[in-house]
Amino acid sequence: MDALPSGFFAKRSILCECTSSSFAAGNIIALQFAWSGPAPRGGQFFLIKPWRSGVFLARPLSVAGWEPRGGPEDGGILRFLAARRGRGTWELADLRAGEEAELSGPLGKPFEAASFPKGPLALVGGGIGIAPLLALAVELGSRPFDFYAGFRSTSFGLESLKARSLAIATEDGCEGLKGRIPDFFSPQGYEAVFACGPLPLLRAVGDACIAGGIPCFLSMEKHMACGVGACLGCTVKTTGGNKRCCADGPVFRAEEIIFDD
Amino acid sequence: MTERTIPKKPAPAPDFTALIAGVRLRNPVIAASGTFGYAREYEGLLDIAGLGGICTKGLTLAARPGNQGRRLHETPSGLMNSIGLENPGIPAFIERELPRLRTLGPAVIANLSGSTVEEYVEGARLLDASEVDMIELNISCPNVKAGGMAFGLDSAAAASVTGPVRKAAPHKPLMVKLSPNAPDLAAVARSCVNAGADALSLVNTFKALAIDIRARKPVFGNISAGLSGPAIRPIAVRMVWELWEVVKVPLVGMGGIACAEDALEFLLAGAVAVQVGSATFAHPPAMTEIIAGIGEYMKEQDLHCLGELSIR
């Protein structure tokens, strides 16, 4: 842990300006913030709390995109997708351009696609779970990858995706294939698979990859308080014992995860 | 005739040192047990070196995996937790975490937990021989089935663990962390002091319950969990105020402190120092701002040392 180059997982808490807030689809809002801290990687997340807030804790949101302004010290624009669920995410969705929020991050471990240089790769997301995969897709640049995205009814967030192929499935068949993504996904032919979304999707994709001997990385979601590994509240059960979703993850190898709930 | 003004001497910077049972803290703000990991987790998010002290997560003799299932639940102005004392065990703490904690600057306070008197005593012995500055004896964890808070609920039980731990750790100042769930807190406090406590810290979390109305069952596997955060602060301040009249040892106050004004309430009520827990989750730089804010208040009120803050 200490062998990492210093600053690699550097994090900051900064009061930031929301530069844009727009409707994406259904209960999904796209948010942008001006960030002057360390650059994030795909798979990492931030804790976000509006400056004027009626809830106690900040909410964790995966980075969906990052546009550096210039050099590594110059900051840039952070992009997120937020789904309205409870009061905290309602507050985030109600943020308007010009208002401020405290952002702490980047937190957690990123997807490590660089260990699989031969490609092609598969990115598999369900609903709001596509967010970290969008950030990973940008990092992949010109490397070949296929993107599989499942939604309840309408797609969102895929506008500037540069995938070799894009498969969309919706549960009600309004767009793309009718059904759930695992029904249409096979890991065969991929060097590695990266997935994020609801537990049934993670489980199905993980099982298929394990059966096919394909390396697979799953981004997990848990209730969080500290987001940095200090409170031990976000336990993920693994074959190596309890791990902290926020600090040891959120990205885990599929074989490690013990799905029990 | 011209009026002569006598040049005012610039006010000296207020003396921020807090003394708890012989341990000198550079300021009165301590990271509360279980909320600050082993400090490195928060690197970059606040000025760790500037803290007065750091309490470790509750440590038990042997490693513990903690509780199953859901561990956190947010409430209006608060947080419920059911972590269940997950920790690497005292030997692993001493070997792997303590050397680095020592180099940070703040006083290092080991939060000692256990299920039986024997387990507490064995742990105390190891900590006594280690480099920690102080032991905070946790007899107030509401999230474990055996021991923990059971020792903090009545005065006989509290003395039964405080006395032996005192004897097992003769070289370290001993602070006992009290449970707000004790029906007679004053009696427990008195009994801890009689059994050898050099200081008392309060409060640990309040036993509380949340129900998931969709799943139609309690949120937590253990049914109840511990409530912390701003919701509990006024009750915690009242408890510090009352104990100040009961015992003469230093009191370290906590419970819902989120800003300097909150911390000052405890210091005015008679606490010599404060601990900050859940607020760090909500706003990581909170403790750094609290330290600065206490200093500003002292200057504004023309107070020169922390002891002058108390209104008791």
Ligand SMILES: Cc1cc2nc3c(=O)[nH]c(=O)nc-3n(C[C@H](O)[C@H](O)[C@H](O)COP(=O)(O)O)c2cc1C
């Ligand atoms: C997630 C969490 C874990 C905690 N773990 C411990 C612990 O291991 N030992 C202990 O004495 N107190 C523990 N506490 C209690 C805190 O140290 C503190 O007494 C309590 O949270 C009240 O302070 P606060 O309102 O500032 O958080 C824990 C609290 C939280 C929220």
Ligand code: FES
């Ligand atoms: S949220 Fe605190 S350890 Fe993960």
